[in-house]
Amino acid sequence: MKKIAILMYYMNCGGVEIALINLLKRIPPEKFHIDLYLLEKKGEFLERIPEYVNVIEIKTTPLEKQMVEERGVRPILKKSLRMSPKVFIEALWLSAKYVVFRRMKMEYYDYKAVFGQKKSLGIYDQVWDFHGYNTLTTYLAANLFAASSKSFWIHCEEVSKEAALYPKTMQRFDQIFAVSSTCATIYNQYYDAVKAKVFYNFIDKERILQHTKVAVVLEKENQVLTLVTVGRLSPPKGYDTALLVANQLRAHGVNFKWYFVGGGEDEAMLKEQCTALHLDKYIVFVGFTSNPYAYMQICDIYVQPSRFEGYAVTLMEAIVLKKVIVTTDVSGSEEAVFNGYNGLIVHHDVDELVQAIVSIWKTPNRLKKMQANANQKELSQSKSEEILNELLYSHKK
Structure with missing residues (x-):
């Protein structure tokens, strides 16, 4: 059975979350083991995830979680002053790594400060950064998972424009999927090392x-x-x-x-x-x-x-x-x-x-x-079905 890891932040009420739920329903559970990684198990749509999907919460300390959400060190330093000496030392250590990696102009230096020394999150046949948006899930999918195939989803025009800022990271993805032709066109104008394909979200x-x-x-x-x-x-x-x-x-x-x-x-x-x-x-x-x-x-x-x-x-x-x-x-x-x-x-x-x-x-x-x-007017999803089948079945175990 092939193993797929999918990354999201939360399962809040939103179009991306609905799209993910509709996509999950089209993956046969008897053929694929699906792990859904969340920064935190919360959101109005959490209960709508199919029962055959294994939901995993990414382990972080409260300070680490705050840092990846706010993408800065000032909030955690301010918070740590009211906490124990141990927490304050953790804040200083995170801040030191943040500053060093930023000066080295590393891609995603803020996320690297938190996850740069953590062990791999798993070995899979496929890893999908479905959340996209060039954020934490993108960093994790690119760096903390081993897989024969990695895919990145674009849900917004701004993501298409920002892709060129992270060339080393984007090179680690084998497929780029854009949820509209506009998103795909913009992405391919800014970064064409891996061409984006249009993959319309599924509607139930x-x-x-x-x-x-x-x-x-x-x-x-x-x-x-x-x-x-x-x-x-x-x-x-x-x-x-x-x-x-x-x-x-x-x-x-x-x-x-x-x-x-x-x-x-x-x-x-x-x-x-x-x-x-x-x-x-x-x-x-x-x-x-x-x-x-x-x-x-x-x-x-x-x-x-x-x-x-x-x-x-x-x-x-x-x-x-x-x-x-x-x-x-x-x-x-x-x-x-x-x-x-x-x-x-x-x-x-x-x-x-x-x-x-x-x-x-x-x-x-x-x-x-x-x-x-x-x-x-009819809503056709045949093209997306073809792309999904190609994605699921074209890669070797």
Whole structure:
């Protein structure tokens, strides 16, 4: 039986985590032993990991964990002053290595200060840095595992641009997979020692459709435009922009209800902004839910106001649910929306988002046509299935 090691940080509520869960479900457990390495066993999606996957927590001391999360020495030195002499000595030792490796201009000098003297984490047939993002998982996959094949995933345009900063590390990966054509193109422009291939994230279509039948969370109101956005309440997702869009929609005389589905670090700030703009009547903060599809299924337009994405899983889910989409021109949008056919792609700009939504809603025939087109659009995953099979079965034991 072949052994695969997969690296992630946590299993928080996010598109990368959903993509991983959907990918794991496609690996036959009778043929592969899967170890999933996490910096810490936590996150809303931890319980959704298939039971045949062995979850391993990477061992670190509290100071080491803080250092790899914050990527600096000042926080751990400050913390160690309030701790025991033993902890203070550990902080000094970590800091000394950090400074030395940084002056030597080593790649990932901060991670090397923590893991540079640790033993190998294991021997595998394949190692996958699925989290990517040129962070801890990348360093560990490249340096602390022995494997006949190593793979790196790109989920974001910024990762593509940063790859050239770590040439020695990237050379240790045999396959580079980008979750959208945009990510792959950018990566290959900056670093082409190993060409990136497009590997679209898998979507669990059956699960999505089943969840829409579980419960009807609300009834649509007549003559009220229903908008839905799903995602973590964090800066990349552009919820602050969505509030400004909502403010202008009201000024345009649009009667609407917009559901923000998700939790996150910006929740309190966004609620304050919503109240300050007198939008509480129009905006509903749903919070985290394991069934966002119950909300997505009732919307007239699914809106993705993100600043950047790698491959917005929610856009693909909106396709499965046959929704008209308005999205910013983030990576992956071109795979989800045929501009003017089943939705509109605009820049991350308040006025453009407003104009897109208003132009669809106030032109009933256009909305009806786009809805008909959305009903015809199918999400194909055959290419990703071919690449996964090649990845799993093309390497010798």
